[in-house]
Amino acid sequence: MPTILFAAPALWSEYRDPLPAALAEAGLSDARLVTEADPAEVDYIIYAPASPLQDFTPYSRAKAVLNLWAGVERIVGNPTLTQPLCRMVDPGLTEGMVEWVVGHTLRHHLGMDRHIVNPGHVWDPTCPPLARERPVTILGMGALGSACAAALRALNFPVTGWSRTAKPGSLHGEDGLRQALSRAAILVTLLPKTPETENLLNADRLALLPRGAVILNPGRGALIDDEALLAALESGQVGQATLDVFRVEPLPPDHPYWSHPKVTVTPHIAADTRAVTAARVIAENIRRGEAGEPFLHLVDRGRGY
Secondary structure: OOEEEEEOHHHHHHHOOHHHHHHHHOOOOOOEEEOOOOHHHOOEEEEOOOOOOOOOOOOOOOOEEEEOOOOOOOOOOOOOOOOOEEOOOOHHHHHHHHHHHHHHHHHHHHOOHHHHOOOOOOOOOOOOOOHHHOOEEEEOOOHHHHHHHHHHHHOOOOEEEEEOOOOOOOEEHHHHHHHHHHOOOEEEEOOOOOOOOOOOEOHHHHOOOOOOEEEEEOOOHHHEOHHHHHHHHHHOOEEEEEEOOOOOOOOOOOOHHHHOOOEEEOOOOOOOOOHHHHHHHHHHHHHHHHHOOOOOOEOOOOOOO
16 A cells, blocks of 8 residues: 655645545555655655645655656756656646647637737738648657647647657758758747757847748746747747746736737746646556556656657
8 A cells, every 4th residue: 555645735635635546546545645744655656836745765665756746857966866757647737738828829820810809990801822822840849749739730720840850751950950940930839948949049040040930838937038038039030939937926017018019928827737637647656566567657867758
């Protein structure tokens, strides 16, 4: 009977019911799920970055730390963390991200803003091109990026994917990044935050985009050099940016993104972990740990995700 420490007290109310149900579905109804425990008795730690648990040293028996968030940048560098770390890949989160990306891609593709916000009542019968004439580039072809690419391709958008490492059907490396950016009428950023991806979209790389390109960033705020993006918006190099993530959240009231006419701010709502589906992911990983099977979504410490 494994002892499972739920070390994310702020989220306990969301998981109090779904998690025992998921454990029972996975054949782990005898598991001991607790919010406090002697570290020497803990077999698995369910974790979120805001957890008060920051020193993993006493948890020498723990077989894995199971993160409730997709992002692990706030835990992966913890020097006391020697246990295997698994990130959250939640089907509900993926569905939400696909809906946000497809929705805002269609919004910009169809030019919806000029009809929804039209204070001058201008009759503009300009017809947009078909989706097959509007190239989309996705930076980051993991689970989220691949799902978004599939949905956009189903609508006939030509999608170019770029990944930091070689993946079938995607560009990679610096040369590949330059090619991917040069094709992007709409650019979607879905990369994790690592030292290599911070400020990936700097002034030089923004200059590679076709003039007037649209940027959608539901990935990480640090992927974009904010000053470079504001300059590119002012010059017209970037036509519009819809941003869901920021270096500081909530976005400070005086940040220029709020008032910029070419920026749409959404308050980190592109995707969220759903407790019911996430609980099943956690339960399956615990089942695997108890059966001696490989964990799902194991973090590569060297790559940082």
